[in-house]
Amino acid sequence: MSPDDARSAIGARFSGAEVRTGTPLVVTVAPGHWAELAGFAKETLGCCFFSFLTAVDWKEQGLEVVAKVDNLDDGLAVMMKTRLGPGVSTCASLTPIYRGANWMERECWDMFGIRFEGHPDLRRILLEDTWEGHPLLKSYAVDTPHPPYR
Amino acid sequence: MKGPIPEIPAPIWRNFKDLQEWELLHKTRPVDDKHSVLFESVTEGIHSFPGGFVVTTAADAFLNWARKSSVWPVTFGLACCAIEMMATFCSRFDVERLGMVPWASPRHSDLMIVSGTVTIKMAPMLLRIYDQMPDPKWAVSMGSCANSGGPFRHGYHVVKGVDRVIPVDVYVPGCPPPPESLLNGLLLLQEQIKHFKRTGQRAAPNEKVD
Amino acid sequence: MLDQSTVARVELDWAGPERITMNMGPQHPSSHGVFRAIVTLEGETVVAVDAVIGYLHRCHEKLAETLTYAQYPSIASKTDYVAAMTSEFAYVMAAEEIGKVEVPKRAQYLRVICAELQRVASHLLWLGTWCMDMGGALGGGATIFLYCIREREDILDLFESLVGARLLYGFYQVGGVRYDIPDGWAAQCRATIDRIDQRIGEYEQMLEQNPFFLARAKGVGVVSRELAQDVGIAGPLLRGSGIPWDLRRTAPYSSYEDFDFRIPVETDGDCFARYRVRMVEFREAIKIVRQALDKLPAGPISSRPALKSVAQIRIQKGESYARVEGPRGEVGCYLIADGSAKPYRMKWRGASFSNLSILPHIIPGHKVADVVAIMGSVDPVFGEVDR
Numbered sequence: 001m002s003p004d005d006a007r008s009a010i011g012a013r014f015s016g017a018e019v020r021t022g023t024p025l026v027v028t029v030a031p032g033h034w035a036e037l038a039g040f041a042k043e044t045l046g047c048c049f050f051s052f053l054t055a056v057d058w059k060e061q062g063l064e065v066v067a068k069v070d071n072l073d074d075g076l077a078v079m080m081k082t083r084l085g086p087g088v089s090t091c092a093s094l095t096p097i098y099r100g101a102n103w104m105e106r107e108c109w110d111m112f113g114i115r116f117e118g119h120p121d122l123r124r125i126l127l128e129d130t131w132e133g134h135p136l137l138k139s140y141a142v143d144t145p146h147p148p149y150r
Numbered sequence: 151m152k153g154p155i156p157e158i159p160a161p162i163w164r165n166f167k168d169l170q171e172w173e174l175l176h177k178t179r180p181v182d183d184k185h186s187v188l189f190e191s192v193t194e195g196i197h198s199f200p201g202g203f204v205v206t207t208a209a210d211a212f213l214n215w216a217r218k219s220s221v222w223p224v225t226f227g228l229a230c231c232a233i234e235m236m237a238t239f240c241s242r243f244d245v246e247r248l249g250m251v252p253w254a255s256p257r258h259s260d261l262m263i264v265s266g267t268v269t270i271k272m273a274p275m276l277l278r279i280y281d282q283m284p285d286p287k288w289a290v291s292m293g294s295c296a297n298s299g300g301p302f303r304h305g306y307h308v309v310k311g312v313d314r315v316i317p318v319d320v321y322v323p324g325c326p327p328p329p330e331s332l333l334n335g336l337l338l339l340q341e342q343i344k345h346f347k348r349t350g351q352r353a354a355p356n357e358k359v360d
Numbered sequence: 361m362l363d364q365s366t367v368a369r370v371e372l373d374w375a376g377p378e379r380i381t382m383n384m385g386p387q388h389p390s391s392h393g394v395f396r397a398i399v400t401l402e403g404e405t406v407v408a409v410d411a412v413i414g415y416l417h418r419c420h421e422k423l424a425e426t427l428t429y430a431q432y433p434s435i436a437s438k439t440d441y442v443a444a445m446t447s448e449f450a451y452v453m454a455a456e457e458i459g460k461v462e463v464p465k466r467a468q469y470l471r472v473i474c475a476e477l478q479r480v481a482s483h484l485l486w487l488g489t490w491c492m493d494m495g496g497a498l499g500g501g502a503t504i505f506l507y508c509i510r511e512r513e514d515i516l517d518l519f520e521s522l523v524g525a526r527l528l529y530g531f532y533q534v535g536g537v538r539y540d541i542p543d544g545w546a547a548q549c550r551a552t553i554d555r556i557d558q559r560i561g562e563y564e565q566m567l568e569q570n571p572f573f574l575a576r577a578k579g580v581g582v583v584s585r586e587l588a589q590d591v592g593i594a595g596p597l598l599r600g601s602g603i604p605w606d607l608r609r610t611a612p613y614s615s616y617e618d619f620d621f622r623i624p625v626e627t628d629g630d631c632f633a634r635y636r637v638r639m640v641e642f643r644e645a646i647k648i649v650r651q652a653l654d655k656l657p658a659g660p661i662s663s664r665p666a667l668k669s670v671a672q673i674r675i676q677k678g679e680s681y682a683r684v685e686g687p688r689g690e691v692g693c694y695l696i697a698d699g700s701a702k703p704y705r706m707k708w709r710g711a712s713f714s715n716l717s718i719l720p721h722i723i724p725g726h727k728v729a730d731v732v733a734i735m736g737s738v739d740p741v742f743g744e745v746d747r
Contacts, residue, residue, distance in 0.1 A: 023611075024681065049605075050592040052709040056696060066694070068681065072589065072605045079681065100592035103717040111421075126414035126746055127307065128271050135306055135422055142422045143304045146270055149314060226387060228394055229416055229743060230441035233485070234527055237516075240509040254389035272394055272415040275386050301435050304426070305419030326527050 001074050006045050013040055024068060024077030034082045035092040035118075038067070042097055047071040047078055050100035055112045057138045062086040063112060067094065067101070084114070093118035111136035210347070217260070217286065218343035220249040221336075224259035226279060228266025231293035234326040235265045243329035248336060256282040261339070262316070263332075267295035267302055268309040280316045286346065290335055291318045294325045297358055301325065313358075321358045379407060384731070386415045392489065392735060393742035397719070399731065406731060409723045411716060416746040424706040429455050429673050434530030439691075439708055439743045441528060443482035445474050446686035447693075447708070447744075448532040453613060454682035454695035455534045455703075459675040466659040467536035468615040473652045474519075474531060475614075475684070476645040477549075480556065481515045482687035483638050483645075484508040487563070490635075490736035494576050504563060511559060514552045521545060534673055536662025546653050553646045560642050577632040581722050581734035584629060591721065592714040595689025596641065597738065600634035602627040607685035618655070619648045631737040641687075672701040681709075688712050688739055710744035 001009075007019050010027055014037060020026040029037050041047040047069035056064045061083065068079045084091060093116035094101040105116045106125040113134035116122055124131060133140055196202040223245075227235055239245055239252050253259045256279045268276060280289065291312050294300035299310035309315060319342055322335035338356055384397040394415035400408040420439060424432055436451045437444030449471060456463060463471075488508035495501020516526045523529045523539055531538055567573050583593070588601040598605055606623045608616040624640035626633035667673055675697040683692035692709030715738050723731055 048586075048589040050590060051690070052592070052692065052694070052707070052714070054694065054707045056705045068694075072603060075610055098592075099587070099590045099721070100714060100717060103713065124414075126417040128414075135419070140306070140422075142306060142419065142426055144306045146306065149270060149273075149309055224387075225389055229418075230438055230444075230528055232393065233441060237509060237513065237526075240513075241506050242510065242513050256387075266394075267416065267418050269415060269417055271417065272386060275415070279387050301438070302418040302423065305423055307417050307419050328526055 001045055001071065001076055003076060006076055006078065009044060010037075010040070013044075024079040026079045026081065028081045028083070031082045031084055031088070031091060034065070034080075035094065035097065037080055038069070038094045038097045041069050041078055041080065045071060045076065045078060046073065047076065050094075050098040051077075053094065053101050053104035053108065055108045055114055055136075057112060057136065058083075059138050060086060062088060063114060065091050065108070065114065067104075069098070089113050090115045090117060092116070095119050110134070113137065211344075214344050214346050217346065218249075218340040221261045221288070221339070221343070222251050222253045222259040223261040223263050223290075224256045224279065224283065225252045225254050226262050226264060226276070228264070228268065228272065229295065231265030231296070231326040234329055234332065235263055235292065238329040238332045243333060245333070245336065248333075248340070250336065256280075257284065259283060260286070261288050261290065263290045263292050264296040264312045264316075264318075265292040265326075267300060268312045268315060269307050270309060271307070273309050273315050276312070277315055288319045288339060288343070289316050290320045290322060290339060292322045292324075292332060292335070293327055294323055297321050297323060319355050321356060323358075378402070382728075389493075392740055395716075395735075395740065395742060395745075397731065397735075399723075399728070401728065404727045406723050406726055406728060409720045409731075411719050413716065413742070413745050416742045418743075418747065420708060420747040421706055424703055426702065428701040429534050429675060429703070430667055433532050434528065437528040437530070439710065439747055440686060440688065440712070440741050441743045442485050442741050443478040443687045444528050445478045445531060446684055446691050448529070449475060449614075450682050450684045450686075450691045450693040450708075451695070451706070452532045452534055453684065454680050454693040454706075455673075455675055455697070457680040457682055458678040458695060458697045459534070459673070461535050462663045463536055463614070464660045464663055465615065465657045467661045467663075469652050469656050470537050470541065470661065471532065471614050472616065472619070473549075473649055473656075474522075474537075476648045476652070477515055477518065477553075479645045479687045480553070480642055480649075481512050483642055484512040484515075484556075486638065486687070486736075486739045488512075490733075490739070491567070491573070493732045493736045494573070504567070507559070507563060511556050514556070518545065518549055518552060521548070533662060533664070533667055534675075535664035535667060536660070538662070540661050546656075549649065549653060553649055557643065557646050560639065564639055574632070576730075576733050577635060577737070578630060580631045580726065580730050581737060582629045583718060583722055587718070587721060588629075591718045593689065593718050594711055594714065595686065596634050596637040597689065597715055597718070599624060600626050600637045601629040607683055607690060611683070613682075613684070619651050621645075621648050631733055634737045674699060674701050675703075683709070686711055688741065688744070689715060691744070708744070708747050710747060712740040712742070712744040713747075716740045716745050 003025050010017055010019055014029055014033055016030055018028045049070040049072050051068040051070055053067040063084045066081050070077050091114055105119050108114045109122050110124040110126050193206055196205050291297050296312045299308050302308045303310055320335045320339045322332055324331050380401050382399045382401055386394040386396045396412040398410040399406055433448040436447040439447040488505035491504035492501035520526050523531045583601045585601050588598050604623055604625045609623055621644040624637045626636050677699045679696040681692055681694045683690050689711030691711050694707040695703050696705040698704040
């Protein structure tokens with residue numbers, strides 16, 4: 001599937017999506033369509049390779065979840081984004097669709113505090129289970145002390 | 151299909167209220183356990199004979215020679231310095247000629263070379279491994295991450311130096327220290343062991359360079 | 361000798377539904393770094409694996425927001441510390457893509473030479489530690505380990521004369537590379553890689569005639585094509601499962617299209633297939649280095665020569681995802697720049713993070729002894745996993 005076909009397919013299916021051409025093809029949808037877009041990418045666009053999933057903290061504008069999937073046979077790369085909106089920190093989970101999202105979403109929960117609904121086992125992955133705070137948020141200072149260490 | 155995660159009890163923390171307390175632990179060895187008391191009384195007995203000092207000095211020298219010629223490090227590689235530590239253990243910069251056999255079990259080793267960044271999640275495990283090592287034991291802090299937190303010092307998850315967790319005898323600076331530096335540090339450690347006394351003050355560590 | 365039916369009955373009676381949980385703790389001779397696997401066993405068979413990571417989380421992504429584009433590449437090397445230049449490459453490429461910074465041809469060729477030499481050095485360490493894990497540190501495994509480290513030391517000598525450091529460098533910078541090759545380096549490089557080429561043949565022969573090695577590697581840790589793509593593993597793991605995906609060929613960067621090399625693909629998906637892929641990658645990397653040295657153009661080594669580690673370079677607003685085919689797979693850097701000298705957000709797509717997440721899927725069903733063999737063939741580096 002070529003990028004132009006992919007673009008028209010996405011535009012036909014998701015009316016509110018913004019698509020930016022280039023490598024990768026960047027698709028921004030509303031949070032409500034997040035899982036649907038991932039399923040569409042896997043089934044219709046043939047993007048079976050799950051590259052990564054992460055989040056960005058845009059301070060007042062809220063959090064944004066970014067995921068990238070690839071179609072290895074055609075060389076198509078699709079980057080999916082969704083803005084969760086100010087104050088919102090829940091998002092649909094892509095783990096039922098892509099198994100690789102499991103650890104990536106745990107990392108987003110750990111670092112950003114985004115709760116993924118539908119994730120089978122959402123717990124901290126990089127930090128200790130008893131850690132308080134979500135470090136990659138802009139409100140968390142990089143050298144926040146953690147007792148009993150000075 | 152996952153089994154239950156086992157409840158491993160947290161290690162007993164030594165909470166240092168201030169730097170003086172930490173330095174005190176670093177400098178002295180325990181003096182009131184029964185082995186030390188027995189040792190002291192035997193030494194007193196030998197010293198009561200004329201020329202007894204010669205015996206204890208010679209015995210000390212012999213025992214320290216034995217200790218320094220066969221220091222077994224526990225393989226405690228954490229991060230990048232572990233690769234340089236492995237290179238030091240290999241053919242070109244052999245440590246086995248110094249008598250050091252890298253040994254995986256802490257129960258059978260004398261030395262812990264902390265090579266790599268100590269994170270807050272890893273520090274209790276490090277302390278547990280250190281506690282499992284029998285006395286006399288030494289610790290070498292390898293690399294700037296173990297010395298003082300290194301390039302990651304300002305991170306929220308990094309312990310600013312392994313000497314906040316265990317007492318260190320030799321600091322080896324570098325990022326990572328090339329095997330020549332680590333060998334220098336291990337030879338310095340052997341010098342320190344030469345002056346090791348079973349009770350009383352330990353030798354001071356060498357100057358810490360970040 | 362017991363006949364098969366008696367053996368089967370004895371095993372079944374012994375194992376049964378009773379399960380024990382075993383901890384392969386963060387300090388373990390074969391855990392390749394700080395990794396904790398909580399393994400649930402039924403007798404000798406692994407039923408589930410819970411991988412606990414994060415013991416080396418050094419806050420790379422948060423620290424990158426506080427360090428400039430000139431300061432961060434040497435910190436970036438500490439993610440994949442076995443092949444340190446890979447991570448620098450990804451970061452620097454991401455910054456260059458956003459900032460539209462030109463990289464001169466000579467710098468591109470030097471980058472390729474160093475990246476391929478890193479690949480050889482990394483695979484040497486992989487082979488040594490994997491065989492040591494399977495053979496035992498005091499037994500036969502140390503043979504290959506010592507041989508491979510000996511070859512790796514020769515490559516690190518090359519890096520030391522080029523950059524000044526053996527393991528972690530600050531060689532790549534935005535706009536090119538920092539140092540040029542000294543006199544005599546090309547000749548030394550050719551001699552080294554010729555020697556390594558010949559010796560790898562000897563190690564291959566030694567290993568493939570060894571029935572224990574074959575028994576421990578064949579049929580162990582099979583990754584199916586579908587699982588490989590779904591989880592997102594890359595590199596030799598993907599190519600060992602039959603998918604011919606190599607970023608150097610499918611999305612060429614930094615003049616890789618000028619070189620002629622082949623991509624090894626195996627279809628079995630087991631540890632032996634991954635081993636074969638990496639052994640061929642040795643030869644191909646050496647071929648690329650030879651071609652790059654032959655065709656090395658003259659010219660500047662950086663389009664921003666004044667950018668040492670203290671200067672500042674401002675990258676305009678934008679975002680990009682730059683990816684590099686590292687020895688472990690796709691190392692990617694997703695960078696969002698906001699016009700200042702420091703990035704707004706930087707995410708490492710660590711190859712080993714995705715590769716490691718396949719362990720809970722492929723280890724169940726194997727014996728305890730295979731855990732070590734599978735982990736070795738997945739080849740994780742925990743700087744990349746935990747960042």
